[in-house]
Amino acid sequence: MVSMRHEAIVELIRLCPAFAAEMLAGVADLVVPEYESAELGSPDLSEVVPTERRADAVVTLNQDSRAVLGIVVEVQLGHDSDKTYSWPSYVISLRQRLRCPVEVLVVCVDDSVARWAAQPIQIGRGSVITPIVIGPKVVPVIDDANIAATSRELAMLSATAHYAVPGVLEALAAAIAADFEHGHVYSELIWAVLSGTARAKWERLVTATTWEYQSPFARKYYGEGKAEGKAEGKAEEAAAGVLTVLRARGIDVPDAIRDRVQHCGDLDTLEMWLSRAATAETIGDVFD
Structure with missing residues (x-):
């Protein structure tokens, strides 16, 4: 795997x-x-x-x-x-x-x-x-939001290597909050990489941001009540989030499954699939 x-x-x-x-x-x-x-x-x-x-x-x-x-x-x-x-x-x-x-x-x-x-x-x-x-010794510790904003990708790499250093996750959260093209993808990628207290800290950080998150992971952790009223018409973005995490985990998605995800209009089902995808080892771990 x-x-x-x-x-x-x-x-x-x-x-x-x-x-x-x-x-x-x-x-x-x-x-x-x-x-x-x-x-x-x-x-x-x-x-x-x-x-x-x-x-x-x-x-x-x-x-x-x-x-x-x-x-x-x-x-x-x-x-x-x-x-x-x-x-x-x-x-x-x-x-x-x-x-x-x-x-x-x-x-x-x-x-x-x-x-x-x-x-x-x-x-x-x-x-x-x-x-x-x-390697970790040459990856810079980016704990300043302004510096992180100049290269969100380098801030992501810094977070994977130095997530335990104070200020690193905070800087990354602030940097990707302004990235409406890839921000939600980066948020989900770092969430999937982290575990334990680091993942819990990341969830708290992104909950506090004012960014208008649109991914299914974001809707779950950044205020379901606020997102609920805007859920209609978001199934396409939710399906894209599921497929993005599966691709990031190196799991091949058969055409039939891809079609099933893209045509699913139920956000609760899509969020369930995303939750499973974050820790899945095979496509069977996600879909019944």
């Missing part, structure tokens, strides 16, 4: 591809070429004959309608000796596809895993690939 923390970080890249470049430049202090756009590429980095290999995410930075940097993003939660073979193959495959330099960006939530991942990978006597690693 794919970890929710793993999928939450990958989802940040999917929602904001430029965040990969921001981590390289702003956290890892790597010189990134000037670019006009950042877009997701195919994570399939297989060769024609070898076994299929898929990265967590692939981001391409473009300038003047051409690729200037390819970024292979991997979220690594544990030691995996096979990655010393797959990561170089990712670089070679993507470099051949894009015809530009390529970096491997590895995001870790554990310091020991970060130290392991940062080791240079010796290909041969004259060939070495060194992953760029973002």
Whole structure:
């Protein structure tokens, strides 16, 4: 089963591809070429004959309608000796596809895993690939709402690594309150990553905000009474919330189930499905 923390970080890249470049430049202090756009590429980095290999995410930075940097993003939660073979193959495959330099960006939530991942990978006597690693020690502690607002994605990463540090969750809650495009998704992602007292604290924080939340999770925790009068016509947003959490947890949704969710008009049922999705391991854990 794919970890929710793993999928939450990958989802940040999917929602904001430029965040990969921001981590390289702003956290890892790597010189990134000037670019006009950042877009997701195919994570399939297989060769024609070898076994299929898929990265967590692939981001391409473009300038003047051409690729200037390819970024292979991997979220690594544990030691995996096979990655010393797959990561170089990712670089070679993507470099051949894009015809530009390529970096491997590895995001870790554990310091020991970060130290392991940062080791240079010796290909041969004259060939070495060194992953760029973002671990807890280099992820900044963002406990200021103004700073968090300048990069909500980095604030999210900070919250996954430093949620116990005073002010971090408060800064994130304030930052995403103004994000009407992705705010409710980010709120649900961090809620699913947290547990115990940290999750309870997050629920209290978002309950106190003045943001007009629209997701099913938000309606449940941010004032059911206020949302009840606006529930009509919200089934589409609620269904999207269920499918977003399932995708973030790495659970495949068959077309029949997707159709069932999208055509469900009962908010209580949708909220029940969302509650189950937050901790589900299989699609059967959510739907009867």
